[in-house]
Amino acid sequence: MLQRILAFYCVALTFPFVSRAQLQPIGQWRDHLPYQQVTSVAYTTDKVWAATPYSLFSVDATDNSIERWSRTNGLSETGISAIGAEPTGNRILIAYNNSNIDVLVDDRVININSLKNASLSDDKSVKAVFLYQQLAYLATGFGIVAINLDKYEIKDTYIIGAGGTRIAVKAVTSDGTSLYAATAEGIKKASLTAVNLADFRNWQLISGTNGLPAGTIQSLASVQNNVLAVKNDSLWLQSGTNWSLLYRDGWNIKNCTVSGNRIMLSETSNNTGRVVVLTATGSFERTIQDAQLTRSPQQAVYFQNNCYIADTLAGLIAFSGTSFNRLVPDAPASIATGAMQVVHNTLWAAAGSVNANWEPVNNKNGLFRLSDNNWNSFNSSRLSILDTLSDVITLAIEPANESVWAGSFGGGLANIKNDNTITILKQNSVIQPAYFNRTSYRVSGLAFDADNNLWVANYGGENPVLVKKADGTWRTFIIPYALIEQAVSQIVIDDNNQKWIVLPKNNGLVCFNHGQSIDNPGDDQWKLYRSGIGNGNLPSTDVRCIAKDKNNFIWVGTAKGIGVIQCPQQVFTSTGCEAVLPIVQQDNFAGYLFSDEQVQAIAVDGADRKWVATQNGVWLISPDAEKTIYRFTETNSGLLSNDVKQIAIDGITGEVFFATAKGICSFRSTATETTETNSGVLVFPNPVPPGYSGTIAIRGVAENAIVKITELNGRLVYQTKALGSQAVWNGRDYKGRLISSGIYLVLTSDETHQQKLVTKIVFIQK
Structure with a gap:
């Protein structure tokens, strides 16, 4: 039979390969960060750059194509405080909330972590970035940090407060001969040719003299070698040593920038915003305003005949002079935890x-x-x-x-x-207010059972467990234990139709069996799980999450590790069923599973492996918990934050989504949910392009199938076993050699050892 199959495909080499747009390669990360809240904008020779509180994106000025930049594709951190770019170059400096610094140049990321790692008790956060010649001046909470952009290292630090004290700097600029710093004491000035700018005595306080008001200045800029200073609703201009009021209209000026020989003022008033454009001499040119797109402008630049506006509500806005164009990557509106x-x-x-x-x-x-x-x-x-x-x-x-x-x-x-269409159940419904706050209707857990009944955790309700039956009628249940605040949350339903309900506030975990009929309370059964032998044997009564695996085991994540309930069908029998605390070997020591971790979420993939979320990253462990397959942290992966709140898995593609404290990201893993037969088999990538060294996914094969890669003449190249319904391959033969260009067959066999040809793979080598 196999020979006839091979002979057929040797004659008919045309095969309809299936493709999926934007299918994420195995082993790669992608971010799902919010990009709507744009806080600053800058430009290099051919791109406009927009920063958000989370990350960065660029817009090609010729075709408006958008590229995202985040930890998942090379940046060092998540959380941007300021950016600065070379208007006539291609370097952009990115300062993060934790004082780490990246310089992005020609799609390369060069990290400068000296400020982040400096042992300072002061505020090291970067408020603004000013690039001048080969130096980047960072306005920080304690002074100015100068970075040499040719050597990618810190050149010097300027502590310029009165008497040499550390003082916050909000902005830095230059008129070509001197540096100007906006500090809490006012504007300070120092000659660029001074022997030692780190000496505070070389910095002169000029606020309160020559027409410039005393006090704090919000931002600085420079136009035609004259300094501009923003103070509340007023713009002041330096001319020689004298200062004069250049512009005031009663609106609060958030920021002032100079580009294209124009002065751009980002202004707000109450719940409206606008950008005012002035000429280099201060004459009014125009107002840019839209009721929806310029409600909260933070910064604006003029580049290639367009005005680009950073708005924290609308994103990045391009104004051509006659029309607006919103430029924002497709993304969620905020983080989600x-x-x-x-x-x-x-x-x-x-x-x-x-x-x-x-x-x-x-x-x-x-x-x-x-x-x-x-x-x-x-x-x-x-x-x-x-x-x-x-x-x-x-x-x-x-x-x-x-x-x-x-x-x-x-x-x-x-x-x-x-x-x-939306229906909300609140007042005058089965949803009950918290007994300690009669205006608060708290729904904290939801799950559907196999009969399409919706089970609801109603935190604080007098009857905290509810069910909407498939026929639309409701029933309520009282948990027969004394619970702090009637605290209930996550619900998981096992294969025996038992409801497992997390009880926050150190109440533990409860199992509920409604018996033969939901409507008959007489046969309801409840079992409370707490810590200690005889009480359920949980690692801790502070239960954070639960999950059901493919063996119908209930995995319980607590503030002190994981317990596994391996016999849920015996919960209400005479023998009962207590949690088992798995012991794993780590280094040379054996210990309870995650005993030192607060387990915040557990998810089970198509191969029955467990993804475990903690405040110190995420783990993938084997089905029996005896082996760690992956451990992802901020430092070794594209994970946005070590504080992982939730996990969800796309069983079809194997993509694993992580909701972190800094936003959602995802990783395409190797396991998918099982299928009964080899239906809709998909190979990605296919054809395999020249130079490709990543993982090749063969998805849609039968559960745990043996997968063989062969040449057209039947010679075996490689063999593996599917994880769930997906097999992975590195494109090399069983001796580790990269295979040659050509067409290869994918054969599978299930538990009955029946071998079938399911698809082909084309390799294209140089």
């Missing part, structure tokens, strides 16, 4: 959160959806009905129609249908 769920290649992410004491934080960012690589937001800015739905922290997708149920920690329960 609530629950995430993937259904049919669509990711839903809740943006809300609660504090450590389980109190609302009034986050109104709603929830986000990623589908076909496009993000959509569901919040009050788009749908006014969601204005009261703050702190969305839990989600459930209804299997019957894929409508979304979203739980708000204060605003009740919302149902968003596919046509975007």
